[in-house]
Amino acid sequence: MALADLLDLPARPDAPEEVPLWIGGREAAAADGAMGDDVNPATATTLARVHRAGAADVDRAVVAAQAAQPAWAAMGLGERAARLAELGRRVTAESERLGLLDARDGGTAVGSMTASAAKGGKFLQTIAGVAPELHGRTIPATPAGLHFTEPAPWGVVGAICAYNHPTLFTCMKIAPALAAGNAVVLKPAEQTPLSPLVIAALAADLLPAGVLSVVSGGAEAGSALVAHPGVPRISFTGSLPTGLAVQAAAGSSGVLKSVTLELGGKNPIVIFGDVDPETAAAAVVKGSNFARVGGQSCGATSRLLIHDSIASEVVDRVVEQTETIRIGMPDDPATDMGCMVSHAHRDRILGYVRTGLAEGGNLRTGGQPPADPELAAGAFVRPAVFDSVEHGATLTAEEIFGPVLAVTAWTDPDRAVEMANDTPYGLTASIWCSDIDRALHAARSIDAGYVWVNDVEVRYPGVPFGGWKQSGIGKELGLVDDILSHTRSKAISISVRPSR
Amino acid sequence: MTLIPNRVTIGDSDEVGILIGGEVVAGSGPEEKLVSRTDGSILAVLRSAGPADVRAAYQAAAEAAPRWAGLGPAARAEVLHQAAALFRERAGELAPVMSADMGKPTSEAEVEVAKGAAVLDYYAELGYRRLGATYRTDFDEDIFTVIEPLGTVALITPWNFPFTIPIRKLSAALAAGNAVVFKPSTNAGITGMLIAATLIDAGLEPGAVSATIGRSSVVEKELLEAPELDGVSLTGSYEAAVAIRRRLRMEVPFQAELGGKNTLVVWADADLDKAIAVIAASSFRNNGQICTAAGRVLVHEAVYDRLLERLSDQVKAMADAAGPDELGILVSDQESERIEEYVAAAEDQAEQVVRPSGWREGRFAPALLVEPEPGPLITEEIFGPVITYERVSGIDEAVDKANATAFGLTSGIVTADLAVARRFWQGSRAGTVKVNSPLTGVPFHVPFEGYGHSGAGWAEGGESSLDFFTRTKTVYVRS
Numbered sequence: 021m022a023l024a025d026l027l028d029l030p031a032r033p034d035a036p037e038e039v040p041l042w043i044g045g046r047e048a049a050a051a052d053g054a055m056g057d058d059v060n061p062a063t064a065t066t067l068a069r070v071h072r073a074g075a076a077d078v079d080r081a082v083v084a085a086q087a088a089q090p091a092w093a094a095m096g097l098g099e100r101a102a103r104l105a106e107l108g109r110r111v112t113a114e115s116e117r118l119g120l121l122d123a124r125d126g127g128t129a130v131g132s133m134t135a136s137a138a139k140g141g142k143f144l145q146t147i148a149g150v151a152p153e154l155h156g157r158t159i160p161a162t163p164a165g166l167h168f169t170e171p172a173p174w175g176v177v178g179a180i181c182a183y184n185h186p187t188l189f190t191c192m193k194i195a196p197a198l199a200a201g202n203a204v205v206l207k208p209a210e211q212t213p214l215s216p217l218v219i220a221a222l223a224a225d226l227l228p229a230g231v232l233s234v235v236s237g238g239a240e241a242g243s244a245l246v247a248h249p250g251v252p253r254i255s256f257t258g259s260l261p262t263g264l265a266v267q268a269a270a271g272s273s274g275v276l277k278s279v280t281l282e283l284g285g286k287n288p289i290v291i292f293g294d295v296d297p298e299t300a301a302a303a304v305v306k307g308s309n310f311a312r313v314g315g316q317s318c319g320a321t322s323r324l325l326i327h328d329s330i331a332s333e334v335v336d337r338v339v340e341q342t343e344t345i346r347i348g349m350p351d352d353p354a355t356d357m358g359c360m361v362s363h364a365h366r367d368r369i370l371g372y373v374r375t376g377l378a379e380g381g382n383l384r385t386g387g388q389p390p391a392d393p394e395l396a397a398g399a400f401v402r403p404a405v406f407d408s409v410e411h412g413a414t415l416t417a418e419e420i421f422g423p424v425l426a427v428t429a430w431t432d433p434d435r436a437v438e439m440a441n442d443t444p445y446g447l448t449a450s451i452w453c454s455d456i457d458r459a460l461h462a463a464r465s466i467d468a469g470y471v472w473v474n475d476v477e478v479r480y481p482g483v484p485f486g487g488w489k490q491s492g493i494g495k496e497l498g499l500v501d502d503i504l505s506h507t508r509s510k511a512i513s514i515s516v517r518p519s520r
Numbered sequence: 521m522t523l524i525p526n527r528v529t530i531g532d533s534d535e536v537g538i539l540i541g542g543e544v545v546a547g548s549g550p551e552e553k554l555v556s557r558t559d560g561s562i563l564a565v566l567r568s569a570g571p572a573d574v575r576a577a578y579q580a581a582a583e584a585a586p587r588w589a590g591l592g593p594a595a596r597a598e599v600l601h602q603a604a605a606l607f608r609e610r611a612g613e614l615a616p617v618m619s620a621d622m623g624k625p626t627s628e629a630e631v632e633v634a635k636g637a638a639v640l641d642y643y644a645e646l647g648y649r650r651l652g653a654t655y656r657t658d659f660d661e662d663i664f665t666v667i668e669p670l671g672t673v674a675l676i677t678p679w680n681f682p683f684t685i686p687i688r689k690l691s692a693a694l695a696a697g698n699a700v701v702f703k704p705s706t707n708a709g710i711t712g713m714l715i716a717a718t719l720i721d722a723g724l725e726p727g728a729v730s731a732t733i734g735r736s737s738v739v740e741k742e743l744l745e746a747p748e749l750d751g752v753s754l755t756g757s758y759e760a761a762v763a764i765r766r767r768l769r770m771e772v773p774f775q776a777e778l779g780g781k782n783t784l785v786v787w788a789d790a791d792l793d794k795a796i797a798v799i800a801a802s803s804f805r806n807n808g809q810i811c812t813a814a815g816r817v818l819v820h821e822a823v824y825d826r827l828l829e830r831l832s833d834q835v836k837a838m839a840d841a842a843g844p845d846e847l848g849i850l851v852s853d854q855e856s857e858r859i860e861e862y863v864a865a866a867e868d869q870a871e872q873v874v875r876p877s878g879w880r881e882g883r884f885a886p887a888l889l890v891e892p893e894p895g896p897l898i899t900e901e902i903f904g905p906v907i908t909y910e911r912v913s914g915i916d917e918a919v920d921k922a923n924a925t926a927f928g929l930t931s932g933i934v935t936a937d938l939a940v941a942r943r944f945w946q947g948s949r950a951g952t953v954k955v956n957s958p959l960t961g962v963p964f965h966v967p968f969e970g971y972g973h974s975g976a977g978w979a980e981g982g983e984s985s986l987d988f989f990t991r992t993k994t995v996y997v998r999s
Binding site for chain 2: 105146149150152153166457460481482499500514516517518
């Protein structure tokens with residue numbers, strides 16, 4: 021089927037059609053004919069038969085990218101920006117249909133996915149708008165010389181993104197890399213290949229053939245892309261184990277590579293005793309991202325570290341508010357929370373719930389599939405709140421990437437910071453405190469790359485997002501810095517000599 | 521069918537008013553007849569601004585400014601993007617108005633509107649990237665800078681680029697969070713009114729932009745001595761800048777982009793095709809009515825004769841209103857007469873005057889004045905399609921001659937020799953130096969500053985405009 025037709029894909033297609041890859045500016049079949057079922061996790065039905073890229077397809081995409089990139093770079097910043105702005109307008113115009121497609125492909129509620137898709141369109145336009153800010157510098161190093169730096173593209177950028185925001189992440193990965201003059205080979209998450217392919221098709225008359233390829237598939241495609249000698253720059257969003265594998269594969273590829281990793285987190289929300297319990301509870305629910313993406317969020321705060329004096333009152337309210345979240349079919353606009361991206365993932369989450377119980381946690385709500393028989397076939401799970409979890413228990417240590425909140429109380433703020441830091445991760449942290457001094461002290465003491473004081477789970481355009489420790493290397497969302505991150509700097513020094 | 525959109529007329533009448541706080545009102549200043557430059561007809565009667573109107577504009581601006589600033593940069597960006605979209609939509613309506621206002625061809629006016637829309641989109645994004653800095657000292661404290669708008673600013677703009685020049689200032693001033701009292705030239709008054717009205721249509725709160733079109737002599741005092749005034753940005757003449765500075769309080773920042781007597785040097789090794797193209801684009805675009813235009817051409821003796829022959833042929837072959845670069849219609853009859861006097865003087869004061877013949881009545885034919893005597897032809901800005909042609913034999917001589925003016929806006933050289941080019945750009949007392957490219961044409965994201973009488977010490981363009989329209993507050997926090 022034509023990729024643009026995916027925008028009208030129903031939740032339960034009668035006869036799932038073949039969906040090709042996108043290589044060299046057109047639809048392309050996987051070289052070895054490999055295909056797989058792309059499943060709607062809410063219905064457990066097949067949405068499409070997707071071609072799965074193998075090493076040969078990745079190679080074709082990289083070769084096409086290498087061939088197309090010089091002309092793309094030569095077009096100039098202004099022209100590239102204009103085309104990216106137009107692509108952004110198209111994505112925004114299609115944000116409802118893209119959102120619905122993402123809801124069916126990945127299981128997250130359509131309201132959330134539509135908002136997310138619109139953000140993706142806006143991000144493309146914003147990157148296009150700030151592109152003229154990309155400049156080098158002149159340095160007055162010597163009186164007789166002309167010294168300047170120029171930011172130049174890498175060539176081919178390999179981008180791999182996660183499943184929780186298919187449209188948005190596609191836009192976030194491709195916009196800055198393309199603006200900088202690179203060609204991009206994108207490997208979307210295995211579970212959610214559809215909207216990335218649609219976006220490539222939407223860009224078909226804007227980007228010269230080969231400048232953007234989408235090689236949907238699994239680990240084979242991802243590994244091939246990371247290890248490919250023609251891809252000097254990698255931008256990866258995903259889990260820690262895969263991120264480490266990406267780093268290792270880049271390291272043993274024989275070619276030096278620049279690698280940005282946006283990985284996961286076990287992010288704490290630290291609430292002091294001087295916070296109004298109503299405000300605190302709302303913050304905890306907002307930070308959990310239960311509704312927005314079913315808790316499948318790298319930045320969500322899945323550990324509540326709360327002052328003992330307000331703990332029980334706040335947790336009661338959190339439970340109450342969690343139980344009002346309407347779980348339903350992702351493509352129903354009335355749904356607050358859809359299902360998990362796959363049955364395998366849902367079952368993994370159920371496994372964590374069992375572990376949590378086995379380790380003595382007090383499960384206050386959720387943690388099982390919902391009772392509604394309409395939802396029985398899908399990968400649904402009710403969001404879980406575990407009270408009185410001892411720090412160090414599995415639920416406080418491992419990233420679940422699902423709707424499970426672990427609550428631990430404290431009385432000593434130093435202990436709160438200690439617990440916050442006692443994790444290999446360091447992506448986000450949220451601190452709630454009426455005393456700005458204590459809040460800032462905590463903010464500086466917690467080893468995380470993106471910290472909120474008195475808010476949670478918000479992204480601010482221009483504020484660079486990225487984690488410390490095992491949560492990643494590098495930053496995104498910094499706008500011009502984003503574009504710069506996809507360039508390499510050249511210094512040119514001209515010694516000006518009089519001619520004869 | 522009237523050319524004048526009713527968005528700029530007063531009530532049910534067909535008189536053009538001024539825009540104060542979102543309302544089109546009759547100004548209390550003198551009535552002006554607005555004449556169409558394309559057919560000489562009376563476009564409309566303008567009820568121009570008087571002192572009381574300017575006061576009202578400042579009061580509305582001062583009231584709106586904190587609200588507009590408080591919206592925050594992302595929300596302001598939405599308004600500016602929407603304005604860009606509206607201007608693109610309305611380009612077909614705006615272009616003929618611009619032509620009638622000041623004479624440029626409609627096709628050029630449309631290009632100008634498209635460029636202006638891009639400027640709005642650019643400053644929208646740039647506005648919220650005013651990054652401050654954090655600092656450490658040996659004390660346990662947080663030090664950071666916050667970039668704030670000036671408050672209320674006056675923008676005074678000319679007729680030659682009746683859309684892009686106002687839009688460049690408005691975009692930056694508004695993106696930074698300022699409210700604006702906007703005074704466009706009467707020869708671009710209707711265009712100015714449409715610009716302000718469209719900004720309000722885009723969601724700008726009405727008090728944040730008023731358009732007070734009127735005579736400087738009538739409104740100058742209220743415009744420049746207003747207690748609410750926090751900054752002035754002018755594009756106009758040196759004389760206007762002197763008059764403005766005299767009235768401003770000491771503390772009011774003043775940005776000025778003024779005229780120029782810009783020199784283009786053609787070097788011994790210049791490719792003559794390239795030189796001809798650069799001269800044409802530098803001198804005859806917009807009938808030479810551009811502050812950056814080249815008025816003086818200095819040619820190395822090695823190519824002097826060959827270039828003069830080719831350039832003369834080119835000038836003699838120019839036709840009025842030919843193709844997309846319609847030549848001949850200057851902004852006003854007074855301007856045509858004023859410039860004609862320079863050419864008349866050249867009959868005595870120059871070796872040769874080269875002009876095309878057979879041009880229609882009312883059209884101004886370009887002129888090439890060869891080896892003029894030292895005097896006004898060399899030193900004064902003519903602001904029309906008139907260039908002088910002189911011989912030089914060395915780079916130092918070329919630099920000295922190019923600098924022999926109180927102005928310092930642009931200069932340029934056509935050469936392939938980097939050392940010569942560098943000697944020229946280092947020595948030239950001008951804020952913009954072009955090597956092998958036309959003197960006219962300034963991209964909006966690049967700094968542009970006039971030296972000497974061409975400016976007042978503040979660059980425009982890119983981040984420089986935001987620098988002018990903001991100020992820095994440094995905050996220290998200890999516990």
